[in-house]
Every structure is written in C-alpha cells, then in structure tokens.
Amino acid sequence: MKKMIVAFSAVAAVMTAPAFADDGMAGMSMSGKPSAMKAPSGAAMTDAEVKNVDAAxxxxxxxHGALENVGMPPMTMAFKVKDAxxxxxxxEGDRVKVRVENVxxxxxxxxxxxQS
Ligand SMILES: [Cu+2]
Structure with a gap:
C-alpha cells in the first residue's frame, strides 16, 4: 500500500510540474519589490516632463501627455507619488515616462x- 502511494505521488509530481513552471513564470513577472518602479506588464506609460518636485x-x-486609463487630456498638474x-x-526638467492610476x-x- 505504501508503494502505491509513493507511485501516485511521483505521477502527480510529474503531471503538475509543467503547471507549476507556468505559475512560477507568471508570478515572477508580477512580483518584485513593492517599491519597484516598473509598471505591470501591459500598463501603458505616458511621456511627461517634471515641472516641480515637492519631496516633503x-x-x-x-x-503630462494624455492619460487614457484615467481619462485625462494632456495638462500640467501635481500628482501624489505611490512611494516617497x-x-x-x-x-525638475527631467523627461519621464509615468503610469498614473486612480488609487x-x-x-x-x-x-x-x-528617460535618458
Ligand atoms: Cu492631468
């Protein structure tokens, strides 16, 4: 009986291995440090120019250019940043690409x- 269980476990491991591999890849692309500045894949970035920085x-x-995901036309305005x-x-004066979302x-x- 014990042999049977071991055999089934081995089969299960082989069968689930590819699925685990896929999940692992997806998880990697979505994870990363919480403070990472990269946008999630698929999130459109918008060209912008930094006019002022208020660190405090x-x-x-x-x-900024048009922010389609929040329905905003090009304009100059202040935004909160997600991470300090x-x-x-x-x-000031930097050209950047930004992702703005309604949080x-x-x-x-x-x-x-x-942008370099
Ligand atoms: Cu705006």
Whole structure:
C-alpha cells in the first residue's frame, strides 16, 4: 500500500510540474519589490516632463501627455507619488515616462522612469 502511494505521488509530481513552471513564470513577472518602479506588464506609460518636485509632500508636478486609463487630456498638474522614494529619483526638467492610476480616489503616480 505504501508503494502505491509513493507511485501516485511521483505521477502527480510529474503531471503538475509543467503547471507549476507556468505559475512560477507568471508570478515572477508580477512580483518584485513593492517599491519597484516598473509598471505591470501591459500598463501603458505616458511621456511627461517634471515641472516641480515637492519631496516633503510626496508630490510631483508633471506636464503630462494624455492619460487614457484615467481619462485625462494632456495638462500640467501635481500628482501624489505611490512611494516617497520616487520623488528622490527625479528632478525638475527631467523627461519621464509615468503610469498614473486612480488609487482610492487619488490620482497617483504608480510608476515613473527617467528617460535618458
Ligand atoms: Cu492631468
């Protein structure tokens, strides 16, 4: 009886291995550090220019292009940043790509990458 259980376990392991591999790949692309600045895959980034950085308030003023996911036309406005660290990585005049999302009713920069 014990041999049977071992045999079944081995078969189960072989059969589920490919599924685990797929899940592992998907999990990797979605995870990463909470403070990662990369947007989730598929999230469109919008070109913007940094007009002002208020590190104390965690706000960045951007002259941004159209933000289709939140239905906003191009304009200059201040945004809250998701992570306080994000304000330290950009400076007035920087060209960036941003992902803005409505986080609990507040338009928030959830990803910001400097353009070189
Ligand atoms: Cu705007």
């Amino acid at each position: 308030a965690g706000m960045v003023t951007l002259k 660290d994000m304000v330290k990585r950009v400076h 609990k009713g507040t338009l928030t920069i959830v990803a910001m990458e400097r």
